[in-house]
Amino acid sequence: MKQLISVIAMLLMLAGISGCSTRYVNVRGERFEMISEKEEAALVEHARAALKTISKRIPPADMKIIDTSEPEKRFIYSDHRYGRAIIRWHFPAYEAGVDYEGEFLSEYMNSTVFTKKKKAETIDFTHRPVKRHRNGRSRR
Numbered sequence: 001m002k003q004l005i006s007v008i009a010m011l012l013m014l015a016g017i018s019g020c021s022t023r024y025v026n027v028r029g030e031r032f033e034m035i036s037e038k039e040e041a042a043l044v045e046h047a048r049a050a051l052k053t054i055s056k057r058i059p060p061a062d063m064k065i066i067d068t069s070e071p072e073k074r075f076i077y078s079d080h081r082y083g084r085a086i087i088r089w090h091f092p093a094y095e096a097g098v099d100y101e102g103e104f105l106s107e108y109m110n111s112t113v114f115t116k117k118k119k120a121e122t123i124d125f126t127h128r129p130v131k132r133h134r135n136g137r138s139r140r
Helices: 002-015 037-052 060-068
Strands: 023-027 030-034 072-079 082-090 094-103 110-117
Touching: 023 072, 030 072, 037 060, 037 082, 037 094, 037 110, 060 082
Parallel strands: none
Antiparallel strands: 023 030, 072 082, 082 094, 094 110
16 A cells, blocks of 8 residues: 555655656667656655655664665667566665566556665685695695
């Protein structure tokens, strides 16, 4: 319900935006209309609002970073103003963001809010340092 309200608020905000220049992207030889930079900014604001709904999972200090920093944005277009967008913020132990799919900035856009723990680094034991004996020979 909260997401529906935030989508409606975002659509009303976008209705007030005028003079947006049209941008295009070529995908496998086809030319698709992209959303404008202002609409991208509105999508980022929607992602910030959506992440506040799961604020129990995100520490307050990280929420401040989300509110003030620019996220990583990835758009994959499959039609005019349609496709998948992933907006995420990276932290040392996890990443948080929103995954959008469908017609961007419309009532047909689906969104999934996520937090994802980062995997621990794997230690590679296949390249061990060579141990030397007292007599100078190496041993593996």
